[in-house]
Amino acid sequence: MKYKRKKPKTEKTGRISRRGFLKGAGITAAGTVLAGSGVLKLQAQTEEKDKTLGPDAVNIKIKVNGHVRQLSIEPRTTLADALRKELQLTGVKVGCNRGACSACTVWIDGIPVLSCMTLAVEVGDKEVTTIEGLAKDDRLNPVQEAFMEHDATQCGFCTSGMIMTATHLLEHNPSPTEKDVKVALSGNFCRCGTHPKVFDAILDAARKM
Amino acid sequence: MNKFSWYEATSKVEAQREANSTVSETIQPDADPEAAVFKASGIDLLDLMKEGLSKPAKLVSIRNIPGMDEVSYNKEKGLRLGANVTLAGITANPQIKKNYLALHQAASHAATPPIRNMATLAGNLVQRTHCWYFRSKELVCFRKGSSTCFAHVGENENHAIMSYGYCVSIHSSSLAIALTAFDAIVEITDKNGKIKLVPMKEFFVLPSVDRTRETILKPAELITAVILPEPKTHTVSYYIKMGSRRSQDWPMAEVAVVAGLSGEKCKTANVVLGAAAPVPFISKAAIDAITGKTINETTATAAGEAAMQIAVPLSKNGYKIPVFKTIIKRAILSLGKPPENVIDWALPDRIH
Incomplete structure (x- = not known):
């Protein structure tokens, strides 16, 4: 992996390498800086004390859709x-x-x-x-396709949440009843009122999967 | 949300060293600007913070402390549910469904499926009231330090019908209703690491006792588990939530009934009402109405009637009384029947 980042502020805070999930640009760069300046021992001492992150922006790594992404967020x-x-x-x-x-x-x-x-x-x-x-090799997943076929969206704002819930349902229950679908989707609100078509689309996707 | 710093605790000791306040304290006018509070899933906490009601300086995550999401069983001690067990985890647990049906039902009807995947048992217990005046940043209500309860003369259709003092808010936790009915015990680890076992019915605090908080928890005290006693033979239970909609929504009335049956005869009973009072309300009248009696339409109806004798509804929530009478009757008549043979009143089977 190749990291290109500005120099982290390890001398002052010593925070960057503390957390397992923060293993990122920070670690390599911080390690180099610390070894170079001979403050490794100091860092080891503060390790136990200060795991606090923020309140200002911190560097984190996050695994999204199979890719590790780095970001600086509060x-x-x-x-x-x-x-x-x-x-x-x-x-x-x-x-x-x-x-x-x-x-x-x-x-x-x-x-x-x-x-x-x-x-x-x-x-x-x-x-x-x-x-x-969700799409694999440029092909939409069956729930996405069924939503299109059944015209199960209107403004579309709730659709991605619906599809995430529905795909999870079908992965764990490949042949759900209409009631199973309604229970699984009971938290996903559609203010346009597309629920009937959403249920049809999900049941259809289940038949095709 | 206000800016805050973040601490990921890996042990209870570490978490308790970092935390110095409670979420309830951060809502008060004299809140410590340096307050550090626990966060598990944080559904309720983030809601309070997004509204601007709570502004802690630091969140101490207890979500990933090893062992806090474990479920263990011991024939003498009963079933011990770790504080971080999710609502979905409670719903999926076959032992809970078999022996503590009312808890299974309460967990599976709370909030929405994705929230149940996130929200924890202890977080559900300590969430603050959903009184809309309390939840509104613009209004400083009685619970937040003023001398006015706006619900008394305002929009009070979702508020208490019994056991209230000046504050008429209702308690938010559905799990607490079922757990109180099962005589569950809250395991609290105090700041010195000492474990306190508190019966669920002593865990909640009425606003007439202390209006600034809803539980007995003090700063840095951590709920580590909830313990359900081993059910006695022939113990059966049932829970019903009635909301204005079948999916999501808060209950307008809810009831958990736990009873020890001998044939059709009820030997022991516990009836606990939710959305009725500022704390889970144990209805002694309903308990007396069925204890020692045969369970049938007449005694079940009598229990509902008896429970509502002491109700003093506010200007807009008198409708709750017939709703409570009905669900108390239905819950008692559903006792001991296999769940597939009784109507699940909260399932959204008539959405369209």
């Missing part, structure tokens, strides 16, 4: 904001930003969670999957 940055604003993964939609609508649903280690109620800094070395990561 601890208060939600995963949704980090994905959308820092990594340009704008398929993630933020509806209510309070965990009520599930439009921002992504997977962390394969489990659907709300990216607006998750802090980017807490993802650690877990794997994030967004709607952009």
Whole structure:
């Protein structure tokens, strides 16, 4: 891997290499700097004391859709904001930003969670999957195709969250009943009222998968 | 959200060394600007922070402390659920579904599927009330330090109908309703590492006792587990949540019933109501109405009627009384039946 970053502020804070999931540009660069200036011992002493990150921007690594990405964010940055604003993964939609609508649903280690109620800094070395990561070899996944076939979107704002939830359902329950689908999707709100077509699309996708 | 620093704790000791306040303290006017509070999944905490009600200077993550999400079983001690077990984890646990059905039902009907994948057991217990006046940054209500409870004369359709003092907020945790009915015990590790075992019914604090908080937790005290006692033979349970919608939404009324049956006869009973009072409300009247009696339509109806005798509804929430009467009756009549044979009132089977 090739890192090209500005020199980290290790002399002052000594923070960068502390966390397992922060192994990134920081570590290589910090190691070099510290070895060069002979402060390795000092760093070892402060290691135990100060694991605090922030409140200003910190460098983190995050695994998204199979790629390791690096970003500099404040601890208060939600995963949704980090994905959308820092990594340009704008398929993630933020509806209510309070965990009520599930439009921002992504997977962390394969489990659907709300990216607006998750802090980017807490993802650690877990794997994030967004709607952009579902297509394989330029082919949409069956749920995405079924949503198009059944015209299951109107404004489309809730769609990526719906598809993340539905794909997870079909991976764990390949032949769901209509009720299974409704229960699984019960957190995903569509203000346009596309729910009937969404259920049809998911049941159809299940038949084709 | 305000800016804050972040600390990922790898042990309870480390977490307790870093934390110096509670989320409830950060909502008060005299909040410590340097407050450091625990965060597990943080669903409720982030909600309070996004509203600007809570502005902690530091969040101490307890989410990844090893062992805190474990479930263990011991025939004498019962079932011990680690504080970080998720609601989805409770729902998926076959032992809970078999022996503690009401808890399974409460967990599987709370919030939404993605929230249940994130939210933890302890976080569910310590979430603050969802009274909309309390949750609004613009209004400094009685619980936040003023002398006015806006709900008393305002929009109070979701508020308490019993056991309230001046503050008429209702308690938010559905799991607490079921856990109280099972006589569960909260395991709290205090700042010195000493373990306190507190019965669930003593864990919550009425606003008339202390309006600034809802639980007995003090700064740096950590819930480490909830312990469910081994169920006695022929113990059955049932939980019903009634919301204005079938999916998501907070309950307008909820009930958990745990009973020891001998044939059709009810030997022991516990009836706990949620969305009725500022804390989980143990309905002694309903318990007395079925204890020692045969469970049937008449006794179940009588229990609902008895439970609502002491209700004093506010200007807009009188509708809760018939709802409570109905769900108490339905829950009692559902006791002991296999779940597939009873109607799951909260499942969204009539969305369209």
